[in-house]
Amino acid sequence: MQIREALELAAARLRGGPHPDRARRDAEWLLLQITGKNRAWLVAQGDEEFGGCTAVRYASLVERRLAGEPIQYITGEVEFYGLPFRVTPDVLIPRPETEHLVEAAIAIARGSEAARIVDVGTGSGAIAIALAHHLTSHRLTATDLSEAALAVARDNAQRNGVSVRFLHGDLLGPVADESFGLVISNPPYVPEIDRPSLSVEVRDYEPSTALFAGPEGLDVYRRLIPQAFRVLNPRGHILLEIGYGQADAVRALLEGYGFFSVRVLPDLQGIPRVLDAMRGKD
Ligand SMILES: C[S@@+](CC[C@H](N)C(=O)[O-])C[C@H]1O[C@@H](n2cnc3c(N)ncnc32)[C@H](O)[C@@H]1O
Structure with missing residues (x-):
């Protein structure tokens, strides 16, 4: 043939x-x-x-x-923010919409004192590695609950020639005694109730610990936001990716835990995708 x-x-x-x-x-x-x-x-x-x-x-x-297996798991490759990443079924496949989060972080970090940045729930390392590549004078830390994901992330950092400190643990637990200028995260945010309606590719192949966060998808934000408030410098920022329809609820959590100046940034479809907030008033 x-x-x-x-x-x-x-x-x-x-x-x-x-x-x-x-x-x-x-x-x-x-x-x-x-x-x-x-x-x-x-x-x-x-x-x-x-x-x-x-x-x-x-x-x-x-x-x-x-x-139904995602093509990225079959080939083991994906491009994110113009950089090559290895992906395995231990990590979420980085999504193009997460590039908005990276873009917002670069703008904030270049214009403020975000010398130390922590990426919470790093998965393949996509966010931390893209930031390390573009913000060469900043120091990047990344955490994940999954050792298997961290092994992939370490490999990706090496592959992209950047230095990121990867730590195993729950949310900001591994860095609870440190301080940062920017906390960034694309955490699990899919409501449990949406499980049956997800595509086969996502539901049957991507790690469920990377996806689901309680009945409304807000459980991780509820724990992460107060932890971020404690580790951020007074002029520090938090940047969060959010799921469809979660902007108001996450904004209320941010304001409830004392954050100021909450901004909602839309994706290319005009859907609220990223929330930015400040630890202090200016
Ligand atoms: C939605 S994925 C995001 C992965 C990557 N940051 C990206 O944007 O492609 C969420 C990640 O958070 C991790 N995770 C879930 N719960 C966590 C927790 N309590 N502490 C730290 N990481 C957690 C998962 O293992 C997964 O890698």
């Missing part, structure tokens, strides 16, 4: 799966991953023979995708 035929067969098979709209793109992406080639090769050499072990491995990757 020619390479081109193998690709078309795989795409046809994926059209019967959960994402028929992405079938051709996914089939091509998996083929390029497995052969280590690029699209130019595919166009130029598409009539070459395709068989043996590579064809068998390709077929098995296509079956995993057909079952």
Whole structure:
């Protein structure tokens, strides 16, 4: 069978799966991953023979995708804020909308005394590593409850040539005696009640400890916000990613715990996505 035929067969098979709209793109992406080639090769050499072990491995990757496994876990790769990250099922796949959080953090850190930054629930390390890459004079710390996630994050820091202090523990517990200019977090915020309505990709493949946070999705914010108040400098900021419809509730928590100047930042769809608040009045 020619390479081109193998690709078309795989795409046809994926059209019967959960994402028929992405079938051709996914089939091509998996083929390029497995052969280590690029699209130019595919166009130029598409009539070459395709068989043996590579064809068998390709077929098995296509079956995993057909079952709903996220393409990023199959290839083990994702790009976040222009940087390459390794991902495994131990970590949440970093989302494009989280780039808004990083963008806001860079703007705040460059304009204030955010010399020490802590990323809570770092997962793959995406946020902390992107910040370390762009804010070279700031010192980055990151925590996570999952040792397995921290192993991936450490690997990603090394891969991107940045230095981040990774600590294992509950929220800000590992740094309770320290002080920071910026606490940043994309914590678990999916309400338990939404579990059945999540896509197979998210529900069956991503770590549930990275997703769910009690009945309304607010449990982690309720614990994290008062902890952040204690470790922040008087002029420090907290930056939180929030889920759909959570802006008012999280704003009330921030104000209730004594934060000032709460700002709601929308994503590209105009949906409130990030909350920024200050520890002191100015
Ligand atoms: C939504 S994921 C975010 C991962 C990464 N920051 C990102 O944006 O892609 C939440 C992360 O918080 C971690 N986590 C959950 N509960 C935690 C806790 N109590 N303390 C520290 N980390 C926690 C999970 O293991 C997971 O890695």
